[in-house]
Amino acid sequence: MEEFEEGLKKYKDCHSDYLSQLPVNEHQPEIKRFKDKELSALGFRFQVHKWIATTEASLQDSMDESSLRSRSHKSRRSVNSMASSVKSALIQEKSKLASLLAQRALLEKQTEIAQQQAELKAKEGLLKLDGEIKVARAREKVFQEEVIPSTDKVLNLETPAFVPSHNVHQNKLNVTVPFLPMAPAPESFYQSQQQLAAAMMLPHAEVTKFCGDLLEYASFMLAFNDRFVPHTTSDSNRLYFLNQHLEGKPKSLIAECMSMNASEGYIEAKRLLDKVYGDPYKVSMAYIDKLTKWPQVRSDNSESLQEYALYLVKCNHTMQSLSNMQVLNDSPNLQMVISKLPVYIQNNWLDHVIKLRKQGVCECFTTLVEFVQNAAEAAMDPVFSREALGIVCVFSKAKANRGSSQTKQKSFAVTVQPSNSANQYTRKCQLCSGHHEFEECLQFLHRSVDERREFVKDNGLCFSCLGNNRTSKKCLNRRQCKTCNKRHPTTLHI
Incomplete structure (x- = not known):
């Protein structure tokens, strides 16, 4: 048994050296094969120990009773000691066998996980190849519809085949080739080719991930439906891409849908997202809340006025589809919007409202948005805006005394410096x-x-x-x- 143990140890050392020479992707299969061999060897060793213990026990039972009685108390103690040592060896072998079985089960689980990851990676590669195949088929369809009909018109199928003739006197081979007239390609073919080339030159459109902002949900779903839905063939693919483009709370919201049936999971995921982030009342309140918390627009900051005007335009466009935002037409809300503007724009709005009322027109949120747009354009005008006209003119009267021989001269210098900040001209x-x-x-x-x-x-x-x-x-x-x-x-x- 000592030689067997020595051979088993050398086998382990040799396997470790062999494993270090293999690539990383072949480690798992080789380790599994080695564990199987090691388990078989340990099972053999266990059977040998068991056979030795059984043989010793039978020898002990077959001893002559007389010889047993004549033995001293000391010899009996040595036999009992040998039996106990054999029993402890059996216990150690059983514990080693149980440990190896547990390691084998763990290795099988790791191998199964690695196979699943490889399958997922293969599926991603197949999805990419499917997309390329669809593009190739679309191009093939264009050529079949446009190129092949045009070539049928160009070729004259009724033209007789050429016949070679030999001229004996000139000792030369003359070949008569029929003339094939070339018909011009149709205009639609060139247009389709130009459209296809332009589409291939466009950069890859990316959909921004949705993180839970109510104001961005409608634009996210519009981009997702345009970018992924027409180019995917199954709901499982759509559900996968939808989950990939969500972050934070929206991703946690549809987590349970990933374990459902593909079609049911995709429909349920869209329903949950529409319920939480697409509710018209919640979206309307989000727009109005942001408008209420908008900071005061300073009279010397034309960029903030332009940003405020753009958000009002966005609110006005959203009002056309969300009836809950019609409350912005109420007078208190109009006053709230006007209060964010500089005082001089508020005064101009009052004059504008008086003119509208004289014309029989009632002020509303749309007219207010148009007025703020015009005010922002005027504030950003590069020639006649308040910022452009806010210049500093410095008139300086200088006297030059550069020597006794030079006469005193009066000079008036005018320096015009366009201001870079409001503090220079207000x-x-x-x-x-x-x-x-x-x-x-x-x-x-x-x-x-x-x-x-x-x-x-x-x-x-x-x-x-x-x-x-x-x-x-x-x-x-x-x-x-x-x-x-x-x-x-x-x-x-x-």
Whole structure:
């Protein structure tokens, strides 16, 4: 048995060296084969030990009773000790056998998992090949419909075959080849070829993953239905791609659908998504909530005004399909939308509403969106916007004294610097020291007319233009009241 144990140990060492020389993808099958061999050897060793124990027991029973009685107490103890050692060896062999069986079961499970992963990878490769095959078939269909009919018209099937003739005097072979007229290809063929080439040149369209934003659900489903549904042949493929393009809560929502039947799982997944993220009331409230929490648009930030106008346009388009958003036509909601705009745009909106009412037109959310769009375009105009006209003119009078021989010269330099920020061209407010027009100051507008006039008087401001000129009679920049059309600021109208 010692030689057997030594041989088994050498076999294990040799197998380890052999396994290190194999590729990684062949390790699992080789390890399984080795475990089977090792299990067989250990089973053989177990049978040998069992046979030895049985033989010793039978020898012990067949001993002469007389010899047993004549033996001393010491010899009996040695026999019992030998039997106990054999029993302990059997127990050790049984434990090793149980451990090997457990390892074998674990290896079989790992092999099964590896096979499943390989099958999934093979399925993905088949899906990719199916897509390429469909593209190739589409191109083949185009050629069959356009190229083959045109070639039938070009070839003249009734033309007689050529007949070679030998000229004896010239000792030369003359061959008469019939002339085949070439008919022009149809215009539809060239158009289809151009469309096919343009489609092949387009970049691969990707669908952005949906993470649970109610405002993005409609556009996500539109892109998914256009990108995947027409190009897949089964609901199992559609369910797989749908699960791949979800993240977070939406992915957890349809997790149970992945274990269902393919068709039922796909239908149930779409139903759950439509119920949670496509409910018209929830979507409408999400739009209105975002509009309510929109930050105040500053008068010196034309980009934020443009962004606000684009979101209002989006809300207006969504209102056409969601009836719950018709509440934006209510006066309180219109006031909420207007309150986000700068003061000068609010005043212009008031003038616009008065003109509409005189024409018999009632203001609504659509007219407000069109007005804000026009205001944003005016604010972004590169020539006549407030930002474009807000330039700083610096007139400097310089005297040059460069030597006793040079005469004194007067020079007037005019530097025009387009401002890059609002702080360079807006006047500083006399009340809150902010960078905006004094008439647009919210603190000034929240006061009563008497308090406004008192503030103008105490600070020595002009009652005609609200400037720093104390003499309003000589003011050359008188403002016209939008209420009574007289020559004074609208904010000081009584």
